[in-house]
Amino acid sequence: MTKIRFVLLALVVILTASGCSTETSADKKTTLTLWYWNRGLDDKLIASVEKQFPDFRINAQKIGGDFKSKLKTTLAAGSGGPDIVAFNDWVTEMFPNADRFYDLYELGAKEIEKDYLDWKWQLGVTPDDKMIALPIDTGPTGLFYRADLFKKAGLPSDPGDVSQAIKTWEDYFAAGEKLQAALGKDVKLTDNIGSIYTQVNAQSDKIYFSEDDAFIGEDPSSSMKKAWDLAVEASEKGLLANANGNSSEWNAALNNSKIASFVGAVWNKEVLQQAAPETAGKWRVARAPGGDGNNGGSFLAILKTSEHPKEAFEVIKWIQNPDNQVDTFVNVNLFPSAAKALEAPELLKEEEFFGGQATGEVFTESARNVKPAYFGPKYANLNGIVNRQLQSVALQGKNPDQAWEDALARIKKELLR
Amino acid sequence: MAEPLQTRTRLEPDLRTRQPERRRGLGSEIWKHRYEYLAISPFYLLFAVFGLFPIAFSMYLSFQRWDGIGEMTFNGVNNYRFMLTDVEFWKAVGNTLLIWVYSTVPMLFSALVVAFLLNASFVKFRTFFRIGYFLPNVTSLVAVAIIFSTLFSNNYGLLNYILTQSGLNAVEWLNKTWGIQLAVSLMVVWRWVGYNAVIYLAGLQSIPTVLYEAAKIDGASGIQSFFRITVPILRPIILFTVITSTIGGMQIFTEPQVLVGNDGGVSGGGLTIVLYLYREAFVNNYFGYGAAVGWGMFVLIALFSIVNWKLVQGKSDT
Numbered sequence: 001m002t003k004i005r006f007v008l009l010a011l012v013v014i015l016t017a018s019g020c021s022t023e024t025s026a027d028k029k030t031t032l033t034l035w036y037w038n039r040g041l042d043d044k045l046i047a048s049v050e051k052q053f054p055d056f057r058i059n060a061q062k063i064g065g066d067f068k069s070k071l072k073t074t075l076a077a078g079s080g081g082p083d084i085v086a087f088n089d090w091v092t093e094m095f096p097n098a099d100r101f102y103d104l105y106e107l108g109a110k111e112i113e114k115d116y117l118d119w120k121w122q123l124g125v126t127p128d129d130k131m132i133a134l135p136i137d138t139g140p141t142g143l144f145y146r147a148d149l150f151k152k153a154g155l156p157s158d159p160g161d162v163s164q165a166i167k168t169w170e171d172y173f174a175a176g177e178k179l180q181a182a183l184g185k186d187v188k189l190t191d192n193i194g195s196i197y198t199q200v201n202a203q204s205d206k207i208y209f210s211e212d213d214a215f216i217g218e219d220p221s222s223s224m225k226k227a228w229d230l231a232v233e234a235s236e237k238g239l240l241a242n243a244n245g246n247s248s249e250w251n252a253a254l255n256n257s258k259i260a261s262f263v264g265a266v267w268n269k270e271v272l273q274q275a276a277p278e279t280a281g282k283w284r285v286a287r288a289p290g291g292d293g294n295n296g297g298s299f300l301a302i303l304k305t306s307e308h309p310k311e312a313f314e315v316i317k318w319i320q321n322p323d324n325q326v327d328t329f330v331n332v333n334l335f336p337s338a339a340k341a342l343e344a345p346e347l348l349k350e351e352e353f354f355g356g357q358a359t360g361e362v363f364t365e366s367a368r369n370v371k372p373a374y375f376g377p378k379y380a381n382l383n384g385i386v387n388r389q390l391q392s393v394a395l396q397g398k399n400p401d402q403a404w405e406d407a408l409a410r411i412k413k414e415l416l417r
Numbered sequence: 418m419a420e421p422l423q424t425r426t427r428l429e430p431d432l433r434t435r436q437p438e439r440r441r442g443l444g445s446e447i448w449k450h451r452y453e454y455l456a457i458s459p460f461y462l463l464f465a466v467f468g469l470f471p472i473a474f475s476m477y478l479s480f481q482r483w484d485g486i487g488e489m490t491f492n493g494v495n496n497y498r499f500m501l502t503d504v505e506f507w508k509a510v511g512n513t514l515l516i517w518v519y520s521t522v523p524m525l526f527s528a529l530v531v532a533f534l535l536n537a538s539f540v541k542f543r544t545f546f547r548i549g550y551f552l553p554n555v556t557s558l559v560a561v562a563i564i565f566s567t568l569f570s571n572n573y574g575l576l577n578y579i580l581t582q583s584g585l586n587a588v589e590w591l592n593k594t595w596g597i598q599l600a601v602s603l604m605v606v607w608r609w610v611g612y613n614a615v616i617y618l619a620g621l622q623s624i625p626t627v628l629y630e631a632a633k634i635d636g637a638s639g640i641q642s643f644f645r646i647t648v649p650i651l652r653p654i655i656l657f658t659v660i661t662s663t664i665g666g667m668q669i670f671t672e673p674q675v676l677v678g679n680d681g682g683v684s685g686g687g688l689t690i691v692l693y694l695y696r697e698a699f700v701n702n703y704f705g706y707g708a709a710v711g712w713g714m715f716v717l718i719a720l721f722s723i724v725n726w727k728l729v730q731g732k733s734d735t
Contacts, residue, residue: 069699072485072486075485075486076485076486093702094486096484096487097484097486097487100486100487242571242592243572248566248567248570248573249570249571249572249573252572252573253572258572380700380701381701381702384680384700384701387680388680388684388685391683391684392683392684395589395592395683396592396593396683396684398684413503417482417495417499417703417706
């Protein structure tokens with residue numbers, strides 16, 4: 001019996017000892033833990049934080065898998081989280097729980113507000129004026145198009161001319177009809193119905209919600225109905241390849257020259273180069289039809305459970321200062337959110353994939369003209385509902401009016417819960 | 418009736434003398450064997466933490482409104498009310514049942530045939546085939562789903578390539594409700610045929626060969642002995658596989674999720690109950706509602722199991 005007791009005791013000792021072994025390396029430095037995802041920040045820059053702030057130790061952790069779920073679980077647990085955390089454009093989902101994060105205005109964010117693009121800055125500010133997240137990068141949009149196909153179809157092919165000739169979505173669709181008439185049924189103007197809907201909304205300052213979270217989708221000032229009608233029109237005119245983004249279908253269609261253009265954010269450059277390497281040199285970027293817009297872009301926030309909010313703020317302020325944003329753009333292609341960084345010559349490098357065009361000219365101009373918009377905590381839910389109905393219209397021939405009614409009915413049910 | 422009473426009276430003095438001893442003894446018995454109890458305690462502790470607590474908590478949660486981070490607010494039966502009146506929930510239930518029927522029936526039938534062949538003496542390299550048929554079961558589901566999505570892909574899929582090469586029209590498989598359900602069902606069939614075949618094989622090997630020999634002498638064909646000897650003797654094993662595939666089929670999630678995404682594809686053809694639960698809780702942030710859906714699913718599986726159980730009872734009576 002004493003033998004068993006000894007074994008158990010030994011087990012207990014081992015278990016408790018291994019539990020606290022992490023605390024042994026004590027030094028006087030303040031340790032700041034940072035959560036981000038691969039390519040969410042510039043690794044080189046993070047490594048140089050300790051050089052810039054000799055008193056701080058930075059414990060940067062790349063969180064793989066479903067980042068948002070892991071963050072939410074940690075927030076729900078109420079402890080054990082990092083000091084600093086990166087957000088993607090779902091920052092707006094965090095607004096109802098803004099009290100879980102430090103109000104960056106209280107930590108001195110007001111002083112640097114003027115350095116940033118206003119519309120991007122506002123995305124991290126709640127309607128009651130709490131700033132929960134500092135901008136990292138942005139996703140200004142442009143029209144990605146195949147210069148060779150446009151030329152073959154007798155359309156303008158130089159980026160400047162395209163920007164001039166295709167100013168509205170109607171212009172764009174008309175060009176698409178001309179293009180498809182000239183090149184035959186194998187080439188489509190653009191990829192899918194959802195991307196038109198998304199891009200029209202991305203150019204608007206009023207989408208689903210007013211700042212008091214009232215649904216305004218039926219109001220003529222909101223872009224919801226306009227985006228819906230344009231998306232349906234493109235589908236009815238047969239301009240869509242019906243290839244959903246992020247799919248092998250999409251990659252194949254682009255690589256096989258079946259999609260002549262699409263409106264997308266600056267980060268689509270990288271996606272495109274990986275998806276369609278065989279079309280290198282044939283792509284150009286012009287200003288998006290219908291106006292400048294934004295898709296995505298990330299943020300940094302400080303958790304309320306952090307014991308060093310001031311130090312954390314110093315660090316994120318430094319990481320996101322205009323100079324470092326330029327470096328980050330060069331290293332990992334994150335498009336700057338600081339107005340001054342947009343002026344850097346590094347952004348205007350000529351790119352081989354785009355036939356030697358400096359696409360930065362288009363995107364910096366686009367970034368300056370995005371309208372500030374309020375998304376609201378339930379943006380993604382509503383967007384999901386509408387997109388499902390649009391998919392039925394484009395892929396199964398559902399009656400668009402019926403689909404619109406169904407979408408509205410579903411949204412109203414959604415808003416009641 | 419007299420028999421049991423008699424035995425009870427016969428036991429009674431015994432019990433009377435033992436009982437006080439036992440009552441006093443229970444605590445000290447446990448104490449006496451405390452190390453043994455301690456040794457088996459990890460299972461119960463783990464079960465309490467990872468089994469019992471989540472079950473109890475999800476019950477509590479299903480009456481709350483919770484976005485996963487902030488304060489929970491009591492919501493009464495609203496989650497359940499929403500669920501029962503939500504067309505998408507009932508659609509998910511319908512989809513799940515359809516996919517279950519499409520997959521389970523052909524799966525169990527082909528498993529039985531495969532097992533019969535694997536057991537047949539005329540097949541060579543039987544061990545190789547046994548491993549071969551079981552292999553799909555240990556393949557990563559995500560990899561399987563990716564392969565199937567390239568098979569069924571609308572423009573560049575293998576199936577459509579074969580169709581167009583043989584002069585037929587391409588089918589937009591993943592844009593049609595039936596196409597999505599077919600693809601998901603095929604994935605289930607592909608993955609579980611070998612698993613069930615192995616179970617059937619174990620059953621087959623317990624059937625005395627003399628039965629087959631006797632049937633052969635009487636002039637029965639292979640098909641006759643399959644349906645007259647194999648199937649009836651395997652009936653309890655078949656019912657076991659039906660019940661396990663029912664539980665598995667009600668919980669189908671990864672196949673449609675990887676194949677057609679969180680919405681279950683166009684018009685939600687692949688939206689199963691668990692996928693719906695996942696979407697509502699983890700994508701749309703209605704955790705209380707997700708918990709309620711989980712309990713709805715529990716009720717459905719329980720109902721199904723009762724039906725199956727009744728079937729087992731009915732069969733064994735005859």
